[in-house]
Amino acid sequence: MIYHNIKRRTKSESLKLAYKNNLRLTNNGGNTQRNKDFFISKNELIKLYSVMTKYQIAKKFNMSTNLVSKWLRKYNIKNNKRIGKNNPHWKGGIMFDKERKLIYTPNHPNPDFLKKYVYEYRLIAEKHLGRYLKSGEVIHHINGNSLDNRIENLYVCTQSVHVKIHHKKIECEHGNI
Ligand SMILES: [Zn+2]
Numbered sequence: 501m502i503y504h505n506i507k508r509r510t511k512s513e514s515l516k517l518a519y520k521n522n523l524r525l526t527n528n529g530g531n532t533q534r535n536k537d538f539f540i541s542k543n544e545l546i547k548l549y550s551v552m553t554k555y556q557i558a559k560k561f562n563m564s565t566n567l568v569s570k571w572l573r574k575y576n577i578k579n580n581k582r583i584g585k586n587n588p589h590w591k592g593g594i595m596f597d598k599e600r601k602l603i604y605t606p607n608h609p610n611p612d613f614l615k616k617y618v619y620e621y622r623l624i625a626e627k628h629l630g631r632y633l634k635s636g637e638v639i640h641h642i643n644g645n646s647l648d649n650r651i652e653n654l655y656v657c658t659q660s661v662h663v664k665i666h667h668k669k670i671e672c673e674h675g676n677i
Contacts, residue, residue: 540561540571542575542577545557545571545572545575545577546575546577548560549572549577549579553597554568554569554572555597555598595613595617597612597613597619598646599646599647600619600620600621600646600647601619601620601621601647601649602617602618602619602620603617603618603619603620603623604616604617605617605618605623608623608632609632610632610633610635619639620649621639621641621646621649621654622639624649624651624654625639625651625654625656625677628651628677629656629677633656636658636659637656637657637658638656638657638658638659638662639654639655639656640654640655640656640657640662640665640666640672641653641654641655642654642655642672642673642674642675651675651677652674652675653675654675654677655672655675655676655677656676656677657672657676
């Protein structure tokens with residue numbers, strides 16, 4: 501048997517080379533695909549992770565959140581988000597978590613995110629109720645649009661009622677606040 505002396509690059513060698521050249525392997529021949537490996541410098545990832553969630557970074561690079569976690573571990577990057585106005589990427593106190601809007605509310609007793617952000621629909625409901633929502637209370641968006649936080653689109657209910665609404669066992673056509 502003849503052994504060819506041609507050395508093929510292994511995947512990890514290719515990735516190392518890409519890293520050395522600071523290339524970002526964010527797509528494969530123009531076809532974006534999930535779960536691919538990517539290279540991004542440690543500093544760049546630190547910068548992104550200081551203002552974005554893992555989910556947001558994953559979405560930006562069209563990859564799985566697990567892969568982002570893997571790179572954060574690999575670079576030994578800890579979660580040290582600088583909150584609020586101390587953050588150089590301060591955007592006026594508005595953030596988005598998937599399709600839900602969060603507002604910077606540093607003194608809220610029950611924050612939803614990073615200890616200082618509260619979902620906008622909760623703040624709107626609480627303002628109209630004149631009190632904070634109780635721990636078992638959740639908000640349902642009547643028309644299904646989680647960014648439509650008009651008071652008439654919000655329905656306050658318990659988690660179990662919320663599940664029934666989504667399984668169409670309970671009708672809810674009007675806001676109840
Ligand atoms: Zn709902």
